[in-house]
Amino acid sequence: MTPRFSLGIFVTVLALATPHALQAQEAGAKPDPALIAKGEYLARAGDCIACHTAPEGAIFAGGRAMPTPFGVIYTSNITPDATTGIGKWTAEDFYQTMHRGRFPDGGLLYPAMPFASYTKVTREDSDAIYAYLRSVPAVAQQNRPHDLSFPYNNRSLILGWRTLFFTEGEFKQDHDKSAEWNRGAYLVEGLGHCGMCHTPINALGGNSESQAFQGGLIPMQNWYAPSLTSNKEAGLGEWSIEDISDLLQKGVSKRGVVYGPMADVVYNSLQYLNDADTRAMAVYLKSIATDSPRAPVSNISSSESSLLLSLGKTVYDSQCAVCHGTKGEGKPPHYPPLAGNQSIQMESAVNPIRMVLNGGYPPGTAGNPMPYGMPPFAVSLSDDQVAAVVSYIRSTWGNRGTAVTAADANHLRSVPLQ
Known part of the structure; x- marks a missing residue:
């Protein structure tokens, strides 16, 4: 390297x-x-x-x-x-x-x-x-x-x-913004090509500028790239500049950890950027968040969910609590909190299901050379257990995510790892 x-x-x-x-x-x-x-x-x-x-x-x-x-x-x-x-x-x-x-x-x-x-x-x-x-x-x-x-x-x-x-043309500075903001925009929109994943892709393999950075499923990879504009997903409006910079450069921060395709981006690219450039990207990313956090309405009613959540709690207490805490508080930065975690509550449950099934590590970086990982549970947990524990963490400790099904888990179990 x-x-x-x-x-x-x-x-x-x-x-x-x-x-x-x-x-x-x-x-x-x-x-x-x-x-x-x-x-x-x-x-x-x-x-x-x-x-x-x-x-x-x-x-x-x-x-x-x-x-x-x-x-x-x-x-x-x-x-x-x-x-x-x-x-x-x-x-x-x-x-x-x-x-x-x-x-x-x-x-x-x-x-x-x-x-x-x-x-x-x-x-x-x-x-x-x-x-x-x-x-x-x-x-x-x-x-x-x-x-x-x-x-x-x-x-x-x-x-x-x-x-x-396709619109041809070099980056144009916004003179109403700071030099730092413009540098961040140039890196995010240009060289970093973050919109390739974080903008919805249509059936023709294109995207709309009006939907820039609004998130979507990455074709063929079966990972969900969350919206960077919505604080209900990965919008960073409520994050500090330091936490955003840490996530970009180290792969871990007090607020979250990168896995999947984003871990590759940090490993191959972002960890090598200097502090000024990662801060500039953080300033820009924080500025494009457009709404306040607002949890989705859960579809897990008390009458329907007692068995599902009971099973989910049993699995969580035996397999997850040792790292993520009995109340989902986590042990940041190595073991991210689950309580109040926006990525857990997104409309798409693809990422948490894949993490439970396949586990993973954040990237090894200069700022985090010995990352803590999560083991895979695809062999030890059934589809019903995976669905139950993911539904549990999406609807407990104030989280308001929707339930997932055993069919959802089974579909992602068969997806090749990327």
Whole structure:
């Protein structure tokens, strides 16, 4: 893993990286270390490694399978190999691909590549990322053809998708907001492409700007990415800046812990950002929360739930209370509280069911190098027991979540782990 960057190094990088350095590198002169360091930092912010490196594969050599509702897309080789990678690309080629979603020859990229977010990246930052990618070891590995069903294997259809869902243009600063807020917005909306998961995806694989960050089920992964705007889900309006920053950078905070796909994002990307940038993201995320916490109305009535909740309490007391407390108070930051936990009470119960079934760990980070995990209970608990304990924690200690069924648990039990 690449060493974590400090704020001091990043400030130096910004000061030393210039267009002249990039031109010199393109001309074959000795690469500029400051420009490359800046590009590496930004590539981390964009989480490029997560998609363009296959399991057990060479870094940035592509070949990672990306299942979609339309078939499997295989990521491309972005090492500087002249034949199979981007070794013949210029900085202009790279920027146009990031900015416009088109290959240097004009070919259309599938929107699994988040160019709808990357279009907001500035030319200066694009050039730095390009310089960094030219510095990594070249790998001769042919790009694997996508395995898409008809008619989605016809790239010309992407023109229609682009008309509906793609707006080209670099990030525009809001001059009514602080520089810190704008930096956070740039990272969240652009390089971080957080909207790829936290905005609802429609049947065409697109999303609406009017629904930005309102949450939804992540296609093919069967994890729910909660709304970042609603305090009833993962909206951070009631969180402190410190707690948000800790969650982004360490993967744990006094208010919550990341699991599932978000744990991968923290591990591969966010833990490497400096304190100033994670704070800027926290400032922006806190600002987009638009409502006050208001629990949903539970559908668990006392007359119908006595057996369900009794079974759930029995399971909880024997399996969960030792870590999460007899009253759901938890032991933050390692064992998150369940009482009053918004993520437990969301309309979708996918995440708590999956956590009970599959367990998991938050990511190991510099700020939390030895994370505490949760064991899986898929083998030891039946579908009825899983449904009962999840229903119990969603409706006890003041929580107002709705009940889940054994069928819900059974469906997620058969979902492959991602």
